[in-house]
Amino acid sequence: MSVLQKRAWSPYAAGVLIGLLQIPTFLFMDTALGASSSFVTVAAHLATVFDPAADKIKYFASHMWGAKNWWQVAVVIGIALGAYLSMRLSGARRRSISPVWQRATGTTTLAARAPLAFLGGFIMLFGARIAGGCTSGHGISGIAQLSVGSTIAVAAMFAGGIATAALFRRV
């Protein structure tokens, strides 16, 4: 079996590969790996559909155009493509929802899971935009640059995450 067809790699090998992506990102894009601001780029363009004045808002305007903003949108689309490719090669297709939700929240159907998934996504991006980065931008990239702010943000993420997971049933 080829290494590309395996269902799981060592987390250390996968982590190293992700870390190496900083090389093209710093050399070609003059920035660090990140993911959450791409949601703003897409949301800003969606906003202009029903609110033509949305692009007058500075925050939206600064995320709408240019190579760096669209580079990150392409990264997250690439993430979906790469995960699909890897899943097809290994055959580890995921269906509906993860069985962990039955253990954690007693949820077994997509319909029952959808509201919490939507709310979780909302809270996740709202928090990431207040903090100015997510697990990628603050986490993988910020700590790798010895950033004080990113280290604080990551500690806060784990604090919020651990407190919330304590409300779930033990998985």
Added chain:
Amino acid sequence: MSVLTGILIGLATGVVFGFALEKSRVFEPGAIVGQMQLRSFLMLKIFLSAVVTGLVVLAVLNGVFGVKLSLKPLLWRADIIGGVILGVGIVLSGACPGTSLAQVGAGYRDALFVVAGGLTGALVYGYNDAAIVALLAEKGEKIGFDQLLGVPFWLGALVLAALLVGLLGVLEKLTPWRGEVGDDADGLLPMTSNPREPATVAKGGPRTA
């Protein structure tokens, strides 16, 4: 750089990123919730491995080739408040902003709701950005621990990398990663005997490998 070039570089980067996320199983909600309940350490292992690699890469790029770093400013309130909210969202959605897209690619249907919720969250934040920034009322400097300690970046980066490699060594000894992947590679740990919970979560018999 043209937008098209940026998009092509982004796609290439993202495909490798997504491939590694899927193979590592860190995109699994089971791995994320398990990590936050401190029962599984798969997420921390991948995360710290990526950080260690980034530290070494940037020590070389910055220390040898003079490539500029790209730090975010230190904003105490925004970092702490935003970070805590983000952490809550990560557990409720079982994903990070980046891994939610890996979940979509791997087939999880609820991830589409996570992404839709994320876009809505980004939209609502955008409309309220000026008010939130005014409320938090802080100005930050881009500051690194290397500056606080008065050492060159490359030295600080390599020292932290060495410390984290040591930490990973201890983690792996305590909880080997092969035991954390799960039978169906979904990050689910074997059920512990807990009388209040069902004996198994597998519906319709054992899953095929």
